[in-house]
Amino acid sequence: MRRWGGYVALTIVFAVVCGLLSWWQWARRVDAVDEIAKIEANYEADPVALGDLIPELDSVVDSAEWHPVEMTGEYLADEQLLVRNRPRNSAAGFEVLVPLQLADGTVFVVDRGWVPAGSTPEAPESVPAAPSGEVTVVVRLKPGEPEIPGRGAPDGQLATVRLPDVAALVDAPTYTGMYGLLVTEDPAPAESPLPALRPVEDEGPHLSYALQWIAFGVLAFVGLVWAVRRERKIAAGTAPVARRERDAEVEDALLDAQS
Structure with missing residues (x-):
């Protein structure tokens, strides 16, 4: 029982870490979306006086x-x-x-x-x-x-x-x-440095990464439940026997019959 308590604690820790990583990716997505919104709202706006904004x-x-x-x-x-x-x-x-x-x-x-x-x-x-x-x-x-x-x-x-x-x-x-x-x-000079490029409006893969980390945390509990159920089946003698073990038992029975 103590062994399973350790497994449960480990699974909880893993799920919490997955949740924190998911939140981190979500926060990065929010920042990217905010940046895209600023570009769309401001980049092509009409110029104003400096003191109007700063x-x-x-x-x-x-x-x-x-x-x-x-x-x-x-x-x-x-x-x-x-x-x-x-x-x-x-x-x-x-x-x-x-x-x-x-x-x-x-x-x-x-x-x-x-x-x-x-x-x-x-x-x-x-x-x-x-x-x-x-x-x-x-x-x-x-x-x-x-x-x-x-x-x-x-x-x-x-x-x-x-x-x-x-x-x-x-x-x-x-x-x-x-x-x-x-x-x-x-006045414009005859030659100038190359102008700055428009920033790329791409929020990146942060949303999919956030969902993946949530899925990993859920799968950890699914795996734990599966392991507990299998352990109980084995303890009750109802767990499926591996094919190799069944073949070995058949061979032993045949040898006993021949002898």
Whole structure:
């Protein structure tokens, strides 16, 4: 009886683990669905003023992600930074960040696009220059990225789009909560980095994985019930005998009869 108590406890633990894994997959699906909803609602929306969506310099407005905003200012080209290790269609490259100083003196970080790595992966061959003088830009908002412990970058480059690192280089109040992926520049330069790609609207296999983990937890109890019933049949002498055992018994009976 103690042995079966252990089996029951093990089955319960397994089922709980399956339930937690199912919940984790379901939560990932919810996040993916929310992200798709934001893309569908915001990506092709009409541009609005930056202040209409971001009230403070350090604000991170989740519902504003991917929404276009329009602003006018001057690029601080001397403070340009490259974000390393940014693949695009399996090719290695960099994102080009250039601070844009607005009319009120604040600075907003613009990701002007992607450039491929050069002959070595450490730097691009060239980076198209940002327009000089006053420029009007339309960008799609994105939250800044966190720091990755242990990952560094050489001078003039960043490991991630960590906006406080950009702000530390700029002698002006800087937006550190969100930055923008460039859509258009006016006046448009003759050459620009490659624009950001539209994100893929795919929720992934999380729903099927969540259901599979639930099924595994249920099957564990089904297996336990089957094992208990079989044990009882064996104890009562009503369990089916394996064919090999029956054949061996027949052979023994024939030998006894002959002797």
